[in-house]
Structures are given as C-alpha cells and as structure tokens.
Amino acid sequence: MSRPTETRRWVLAKKPAGLPVLSGPDATFRLETVPLPPLQAGQLLCKARYFSNDAGQRGFIESPVPADRYYINTVPLGEPMFAGVIAEVVEAHASVSESHHQLGQLVMSLHMGVWSEYFVLDAAHAQPVVPNGKIAMTHHLGAFGGPGLAAYTGLHYAARIKPDDIVVVSAAAGATGSVAVQIAANLVGCRRVVGIAGGEAKCAWVRSLLSKGNDNGAQHACVDYKSPHFAADLKRATEGGNATVYFDNVGGDVLDTVLGCMARAGRVAVCGAVSTYNNNNAPMALRNWFEIVNRRLTLQGFILLDFADKLPGAVAELGEAAATGRLRLDGASETVVEVGIEGVPAVWLRLYSGLNQGKLVTKLVV
Structure with a gap:
C-alpha cells in the first residue's frame, strides 16, 4: 500500500453550551481533510x-474548572479531538526501532490518539498490542485500559x-463501573457489593457479574436509579444505610442519595x-451534603495517572482475573x-444517553 498523503479528521469547531451538537451552524465538530506531514525522528504514521x-x-472540549487548574490540556479550537486509540503502524521514521514498532503492528495509546483516519504518533506513546485469541483486543481500551485501570x-x-x-458503585453497567463491581466482589471478595444502574435490564446484567468467581453472590445487589423507590431500595441494599465505600462515577442526584x-x-x-x-x-x-460531617466521611478525588507506578501490576492482576x-x-x-469517519462523533454521544452496556468502542472503517 502506498503511503497516504492526506487524512480526514474531526476538529473542535465550537465549544458547546451543553450537550455537544452534531450538525448545523452550532456544530461542535467539523470534518476536514488535511495533508499528512512527513515524519520526524521518533514518530509513527498510524491508521x-x-x-x-x-x-x-x-x-477535553471544555474544562469543568478554570483551564489553568485542569489536570489536562483541553483541545484548542480548530484542532483534532483527543481519544484513546488502537491503530496500525503504516510507516515508521528511520530512528524508530523496528523491533518495537514494525509495519503492520497494532499499537495503543490511551490519550494521545485523535479522531482521524490517519495520524502521527510519537513512538514513545505507542504501546504494542499483542493479540489474544481468547480476549478481544478492544478490551485494551476498556478493562485493561483507562476505564479498568481507573476502577482498580x-x-x-x-x-x-x-x-x-460494603461497597456501592454508580454507573455499574458502564465501562468503569462494570469492572469496579467485579474487582470489589470477585477479586477483593468484599462482603457486599451494590451496583447502581439505569433500568432492570442493566441491573440484571450487573447482578450476573456479581455472581461470578466467589461464594458470596447472594449477598450482592444492583438497584435501579430510575425507580421511584431508588432511595429506599439503596438503603435496604446497604444494610440500612451502612455503605463503607462509594465509588462515584456520576455525581448529582445519585451521589446525593448515596451520601x-x-x-x-x-x-x-x-x-x-x-x-x-x-x-x-x-x-x-446536594441536599445530603451535611452527611459528610454527620458521618465523618472522607471524599478522595483521583485520576489513574496519580498511581502510574501501580499500573503494570494492575494490568497483570486484571489479566489474570480475566x-x-x-x-x-x-x-x-x-x-x-x-x-x-463521518459517524465518529455520533457514536461518542451515545455515552450520554445510556445506550451502551459496558465499554463503548468505535470500530473505524477506512
């Protein structure tokens, strides 16, 4: 295959006031075609x-806190949207060791990829993906990637x-939450794990995850935050309101109820x-904010990179558990x-309507 000379990519066109907009004059993203630059030392061209x-x-589009306090640089207007990616190496600069990044090899980057058919990636940020016939490679973006490592x-x-x-996990049917409930129930062996999910179908799936690999499945539960009895159901599931750990993915009303x-x-x-x-x-x-004082609670924010030295061990333990x-x-x-490439933003937006179960991955057809 000859080297591609250009690529189509999605760039940030306008910061949204609320939910990102897919089309029209206020569209959040713009699809553009740009030339591919020659590679510099240490770089790969990836598909x-x-x-x-x-x-x-x-x-990444708009910081939820003042930009100078945010833990990551946001996407500038006119620049491509950041994303974790699995890609194929189609060209490597002569300075890159062939033993680490051969042509045709699959590589992964959790944060340095972009919404583009082809893109340039520093070899230092490209981790080789070794295919495993028993586990789909896409789990390197989920259970063995950012979501699973955040849960761990x-x-x-x-x-x-x-x-x-007694552990409570919100968004328990999502990419991070579904791994978190399994870590708590099946790896650590917590005496009671309570997932929170939206709708009976998702709750039933979470309960099936909680019954694996231990003899304590009957002690675990999943409650539906969409139920009119959510608060009472959660109190019952946490043995009268005695959860000792809450893994929060959602904030808002669910956090308020769990407090x-x-x-x-x-x-x-x-x-x-x-x-x-x-x-x-x-x-x-938050109506229940004072419960932090009343119950002497500790709230700890984190990002997985806070524990970068722990990540190889985490990947190994999650792999052994799988x-x-x-x-x-x-x-x-x-x-x-x-x-x-035309459908990439629309797939991403499914995250905010609850249409996915587990990890949501886009398979790109180029």
Whole structure:
C-alpha cells in the first residue's frame, strides 16, 4: 500500500453550551481533510482501527474548572479531538526501532490518539498490542485500559478497599463501573457489593457479574436509579444505610442519595461526575451534603495517572482475573459500533444517553 498523503479528521469547531451538537451552524465538530506531514525522528504514521469513547472526553472540549487548574490540556479550537486509540503502524521514521514498532503492528495509546483516519504518533506513546485469541483486543481500551485501570486504582488506592467493606458503585453497567463491581466482589471478595444502574435490564446484567468467581453472590445487589423507590431500595441494599465505600462515577442526584446511605467514617472515591458534564455549568445541588460531617466521611478525588507506578501490576492482576473467569469479558461487556469517519462523533454521544452496556468502542472503517 502506498503511503497516504492526506487524512480526514474531526476538529473542535465550537465549544458547546451543553450537550455537544452534531450538525448545523452550532456544530461542535467539523470534518476536514488535511495533508499528512512527513515524519520526524521518533514518530509513527498510524491508521486508526478503534477509538475509545469515554465520558471524560467532554472535559477535553471544555474544562469543568478554570483551564489553568485542569489536570489536562483541553483541545484548542480548530484542532483534532483527543481519544484513546488502537491503530496500525503504516510507516515508521528511520530512528524508530523496528523491533518495537514494525509495519503492520497494532499499537495503543490511551490519550494521545485523535479522531482521524490517519495520524502521527510519537513512538514513545505507542504501546504494542499483542493479540489474544481468547480476549478481544478492544478490551485494551476498556478493562485493561483507562476505564479498568481507573476502577482498580480508585478502589485500591483512593478508597482503600477491604474484604469487610460494603461497597456501592454508580454507573455499574458502564465501562468503569462494570469492572469496579467485579474487582470489589470477585477479586477483593468484599462482603457486599451494590451496583447502581439505569433500568432492570442493566441491573440484571450487573447482578450476573456479581455472581461470578466467589461464594458470596447472594449477598450482592444492583438497584435501579430510575425507580421511584431508588432511595429506599439503596438503603435496604446497604444494610440500612451502612455503605463503607462509594465509588462515584456520576455525581448529582445519585451521589446525593448515596451520601444518605453511608456508614460512619465511610470513604468516597470520586472518579467522575457524568451527570454534570453537559449541564452548562449549572451548580450541583446536594441536599445530603451535611452527611459528610454527620458521618465523618472522607471524599478522595483521583485520576489513574496519580498511581502510574501501580499500573503494570494492575494490568497483570486484571489479566489474570480475566483468564481465570473472575473478571468477565465477553460480548456483553462492550458495545462495538462500526462506522466510517463521518459517524465518529455520533457514536461518542451515545455515552450520554445510556445506550451502551459496558465499554463503548468505535470500530473505524477506512
């Protein structure tokens, strides 16, 4: 195959006031065709195969806090949207070691990819992907990527999880939450794990995850935040409102309800707040905020890069758990959508309407 000379890519055209807009004069993104530059020392030219869709990418468009305080640089207007990616190496600069990055090899980057058919990537940021016939390679963007590693580090190092904990996990049918409930139930062996998900179908799937690899499945539960009885159901599931750990992915009303179900000296690991990402900076109203004082709670925000030295061990443990069946990774654990470059933003937006189960991945057709 001859070297491509240009690529189509999605760039940030306009910062949205709320939910990103797909079309019209206020469209958040613009599809453009640009020439591909010659490679510099240490660079690879890659063909995108899979894009990771993550709720936190909303913060890449517009920081939820003052930009000079945000933990990552946001996407400048006119520049391509950031994304985790699995890609194929189609060209390598002569300075790049062929033993590490051969032509045709699949590589992964959790944060340095972009929404583009082809893109240039520093070889230092390209981790080789070794195919495994038993586990789909897309799980390198999910359970073995940012979502799974956030679940692992958040539970172990931010929440300091222990076997005698009663653990609550919100967005338990999502990419991070579905791994978090399995870590708590099947790897750590917590005495009770309570997932929170939207709708009975997702709750049933979470309950099936909680029954794997241990003898404690009957003690675990999943409650539906869409139910009119959500608060009462959660209180019952947490043994009268005595959760010792809460892994929070959503913020908002769910966080407010869980604060009212925490035990004294409980720990809250704050991974994200997806319910607030598209609300145009409206304040989060928490009726139960004083429970932090009343129950002497500890809230710990974190990002997985806080624990970069722990990540190789985390990947190894998650891989061993998948091999032994304690971490379920199958077709139900991810939603893979196949589209051309034109459909990439629309697939990403599915995250905010609850249409996916497990990890949402875009398979790019070029």
